[in-house]
Amino acid sequence: MDTQDLKNKAADLKNKADNVNPEHKEGPVASAIENYTSKLPSDLFLWAALGSMAVSATLKIMKKDEEALFVGQWAPSFLLLGNYNKMIKLAGYEKDK
Numbered sequence: 515m516d517t518q519d520l521k522n523k524a525a526d527l528k529n530k531a532d533n534v535n536p537e538h539k540e541g542p543v544a545s546a547i548e549n550y551t552s553k554l555p556s557d558l559f560l561w562a563a564l565g566s567m568a569v570s571a572t573l574k575i576m577k578k579d580e581e582a583l584f585v586g587q588w589a590p591s592f593l594l595l596g597n598y599n600k601m602i603k604l605a606g607y608e609k610d611k
Contacts (some may be wrong), residue, residue, distance in 0.1 A: 543561050559596025563589040576605075 540548065570586030573579075 548602050551599050554599060556596055556600050556603070559592050559599060563592035563596070566592060 529549045536577040566585050571591075573582035573585060
């Protein structure tokens with residue numbers, strides 16, 4: 515396969531990918547998740563992250579190192595979910611409908 519064939523194949527794949535969802539609408543699963551998560555207060559995720567850090571510190575003090583690491587790793591996930599929640603609220607999940 516020569517260079518021109520590869521370029522043509524790449525261009526064809528790009529065109530197919532661009533035409534899969536031309537309106538950029540969310541699917542039914544994402545819409546359902548956004549419908550529920552947009553109702554949650556953003557503070558919930560911040561408090562969950564802070565709570566997991568506090569529980570992790572407590573477990574560390576109690577010399578339960580593995581449990582402390584496990585619970586401590588929840589904080590970034592809660593913060594990421596809070597960020598997603600905030601983006602949904604700012605962008606408005608119903609704009610796609």
